[in-house]
Amino acid sequence: MKLTQEDFNKILNTVKISLSEEEEIKLIKDLNQLIEFIDTMNEQDSENVEPMAYIHSIKNVYRDDEVTDSISGQKLHENAPEISDDYYVVPRIIH
Amino acid sequence: MKEITAMSAMKVADKIKKRELSVQEVVEAQLKAIKLREPIYNCYITITEDKAREDAIKVQRRIDNGELKDSPLAGVPVAIKDNICTEGVKTTCASKMLADYVPSYNATVVKRLEDAGAVLIGKVNLDEFAMGGTTKTSYFGETKNPWNIYHTPGGSSGGSSAAVSAEEAFVSLGSDTGGSIRQPAAYCGLVGFKPTYGTVSRYGLIPLASSLDQIGPLSRNISDCVSVLEVISGHDPMDATSVKQERFIYRQALIDDVKNMRIGVPKLYLEEDLDEDIRCCFMEAIKTFEEMGAKVELFDLDEIRYSVQAYYIISCAEACSNLARYDGVRYGYRAGDYEGLDELYKKSRGEGFGYEVKRRIMLGAYVLSSGNYESYYNKAGRIRSIISKAYEEAFNRYDVLFSPESLSTAPQLNEDSSLSKRKHHSEILNVSVNLAGLPAVSIPCGRDKNGLPIGLQIISKKFGERSIIQAAYAFEKTKPYERPQALL
Known part of the structure; x- marks a missing residue:
């Protein structure tokens, strides 16, 4: 197994997802199977090839710096699980 | 009606x-x-x-x-x-x-x-x-x-x-x-x-x-x-x-x-275990195009063989990053019961996402993690270049490509x-x-x-x-x- 329980826990902590015990067992197995599969790409020689991230030639896209309408904060807050006045509510983080 | x-x-x-x-x-x-x-x-x-x-x-x-x-x-x-x-x-x-x-x-x-x-x-x-x-x-x-x-x-x-x-x-x-x-x-x-x-x-x-x-x-x-x-x-x-x-x-x-449209058919597709009925319909379609005056040719496009591997890496890496926005704070599902901010994130995401989403986020985080970035994410990007170039070359010869x-x-x-x-x-x-x-x-x-x-x-x-x-x-x-x- 390429992905150990320790690696798994480390990654899981970075993506901030809680898992049931059952999900965790299945996920480690599935990920190892997937990694084994994607490792087969190493049969392809890619030396001296630049990695590609975007299909058109990469250049900056500029626009005029003009004031335009934007969506109001109030409207956006309508979808928040909990707000107080104009603020999102989260559990206390500074003790 | x-x-x-x-x-x-x-x-x-x-x-x-x-x-x-x-x-x-x-x-x-x-x-x-x-x-x-x-x-x-x-x-x-x-x-x-x-x-x-x-x-x-x-x-x-x-x-x-x-x-x-x-x-x-x-x-x-x-x-x-x-x-x-x-x-x-x-x-x-x-x-x-x-x-x-x-x-x-x-x-x-x-x-x-x-x-x-x-x-x-x-x-x-x-x-x-x-x-x-x-x-x-x-x-x-x-x-x-x-x-x-x-x-x-x-x-x-x-x-x-x-x-x-x-x-x-x-x-x-x-x-x-x-x-x-x-x-x-x-x-x-x-x-x-x-x-x-x-x-x-x-x-x-x-x-x-x-x-x-x-x-x-x-x-x-x-x-x-x-x-x-x-x-x-x-x-x-x-x-x-x-x-x-x-x-x-x-x-x-x-x-x-x-008439005279140049059609390329990558052999790779036909070498796979195609359903017989699909093979039949596909070959018939090719025949129809030939009868209409198009020029159909089989050719090798082996460079795309590792597409799925590269796709898994790139799509999951991008998904992992895109789905980081669901934090249970600004919009979307928030768990009912949690202690502290970290648990709010984890439980909201754990309860809000289904298994397939979790699987892809995890694979994305794995290929982007330090030590894996070069061997997975960049390698996939290199394969992507190879695929893109292979297609470009094919389109020097053909107007369109056909596949099932x-x-x-x-x-x-x-x-x-x-x-x-x-x-x-x-x-x-x-x-x-x-x-x-x-x-x-x-x-x-x-x-x-x-x-x-x-x-x-x-x-x-x-x-x-x-x-x-x-x-x-x-x-x-x-x-x-x-x-x-x-x-x-």
Whole structure:
């Protein structure tokens, strides 16, 4: 197994997802199977090839710096699980 | 009623234009068909009944005022995949995470369709966050294939394909990251078009993998497809990756002539364990093109062999990053019970996302983690370069490439769709097109021994949409659209 329980826990902590015990067992197995599969790409020689991230030639896209309408904060807050006045509510983080 | 909803989008638009039908009549007929068939197929997550009725009146008024003379879609009911934002209408991504999310803005494609007088009839089902090929991972239940309800309509745009096939919408929008428009179109006997990356604005499309995602139409014929494409394509300042061309006109490519068209068929596709019926239909399609004067040639395209591996890495890495926004704070699901901020994040995401979403986020985080970045993420980027270049070279010799859209027809809903070697092979046909940003269509080219539809994929070079449309149109003349016999 390429992905150990320790690696798994480390990654899981970075993506901030809680898992049931059952999900965790299945996920480690599935990920190892997937990694084994994607490792087969190493049969392809890619030396001296630049990695590609975007299909058109990469250049900056500029626009005029003009004031335009934007969506109001109030409207956006309508979808928040909990707000107080104009603020999102989260559990206390500074003790 | 059946007579109206069975018409093509262009025919019904024409009848509205000629005052033979009112927009209200068309919308009522559509709503009636939806009510009749939804209990069977479950295409929709939200049916926008009241809004559609109100819009019908508004659109009719605009038509009466002579405003929509040039619009090919005035009064036509359309269904939108539920990962495309609609102002004031729930947009769920088929996930518990966004089950109550109501966007405060319209996606650019939605705005363009509404400006053109199309009537939004509802939001259609998909795999959760567009991750899958069956529409089975939806939080809102699975959708059935109108050709046979024991089979999947495909995915992730499975609601988009089933709705158009079941005549619960005239046309629909889907999104395609690795085949999610073309494969469901093939499974449901429709035309499904994935445009060149950058042709259609992604503003308001809830992202899966931003460098691969592209919105496109599903329809019952190529003319309907072209009409939607013309409306939704073109530059949008809200999407920096949309190309700087105001409008794209494709209508002139609806020509019944493929004489001397150079068609390449990658051997790789034919060496796979294709269903015999698919092989037969594919070879017959090639013969038809040869008889119409096209030049067909087999060639090697081995460079795309590792497409699926590269696709998994790139799409999961981008998804992992895109889905980091769901934190249970600003919008979306928040767990009921938690202690501290860290637990709020973990529980909200753990309870809000389904298993497939978690699997992809984890793979994405793995390939991006330090120590793996070079050997996975960058390696995949290098393979992407190789694939893109191989296609570019192929298009020096050919106008279009042909392949079967998939190795099999729609699988049964109870079939385990997890990792099989065959599935990986099947995906090469789809994902390599997204990695290279190319346009491609799936069009119906026959049916298998069980009566399920078979799709022919036509690929062209970047912005080569017109060649695809020309080939598809000529082929359609020899094989007109068939509606599912099982339809009520």
